[in-house]
Amino acid sequence: MPVHADWYEYDVRTRGAPSKSDIEDFVSNLDLVLYCETPLNYDLLWYCRERNVKTVCQPNYELLDYVRPSERRRPTIPRPDLFVAPSPWHLEDIERIGPTRYLPVPIDLSDLPRRDITRAREFFHIAGRPAFKDRNGTLAFIEAVKSVRPLMPDAVFTLYCQQMNDVFRRALDGSGIHLVGPMPRPADIFQTGDVLVLPRRYGGLCLPAQEAIGSGIPVLMTDVSPNNVVLPREWLVPVRPEVATIRICGRVDVHTVDVPKLAHEILHLYRHPAAVRHMHEQAKELAARMRWEEILPLYKRALSDLSQRRV
Structure with a gap:
């Protein structure tokens, strides 16, 4: 309709x-x-x-x-x-x-910026409207940033959230993460930021991930379906062995990213520009295949x- x-x-x-x-x-x-x-x-x-x-x-x-x-x-x-x-x-x-x-x-590329990413200095996460069971893995992103931030003195960490809740506010305390509220023009999110960190717990690929790809931005996501069917291996971060389940209509597995390994990937990209450039080229190739x-x-x-x- x-x-x-x-x-x-x-x-x-x-x-x-x-x-x-x-x-x-x-x-x-x-x-x-x-x-x-x-x-x-x-x-x-x-x-x-x-x-x-x-x-x-x-x-x-x-x-x-x-x-x-x-x-x-x-x-x-x-x-x-x-x-x-x-x-x-x-x-x-x-x-x-x-x-x-x-x-x-x-992916509608017409409204998205065309980025040229040569190194990773800004890592960002999109919580949007927080969904059931922290669907986008926002708490894992915050925890990973807290563990690596002392090792990345000139890095910038940004969290975009349309409806902040008390759980996220408490977790953000002392993290050094820059919080940004609703964006009038969502495509502007991708004007800055070198790597999108999106360790989704279930449901996988989504509009923010696809629009980041359309802008040439690499995306770190959990190594579960459908991410591990569509995305390059270098973009995937392992999950912990424990799996929870929820039932809305059907039963859905809920995964949790391995936070130390997520932190390691963030630090690796910060220290290795060649890896970032390679993932940027992969993003452009993906965008070319996924365009309208x-x-x-x-x-x-x-x-x-x-x-x-x-x-």
């Missing part, structure tokens, strides 16, 4: 999910509907099916209603005609639900196959 041009993400809390009349108005004269995560009202899928309008879902695995235990035991809600998985994370689980294509999320011009034909082919029922 959205079914109304003036709706935004919080409107469903006050206005409710789209009604049947909303759906009818929205679907009229359409051949295909592509939605992300949830249709908000599953009547949309029934309605589209009755009118031979194809439906495509770009799923977020942890919020996928089809993997709820009750739904797995006895399916009750309609499936879309096609899932387009944005990453390899839980790809096999999604394939068990229905026809699936892996279609990477493209390369990915769009994959989407067109998948949707064309769907229209001809070759999914």
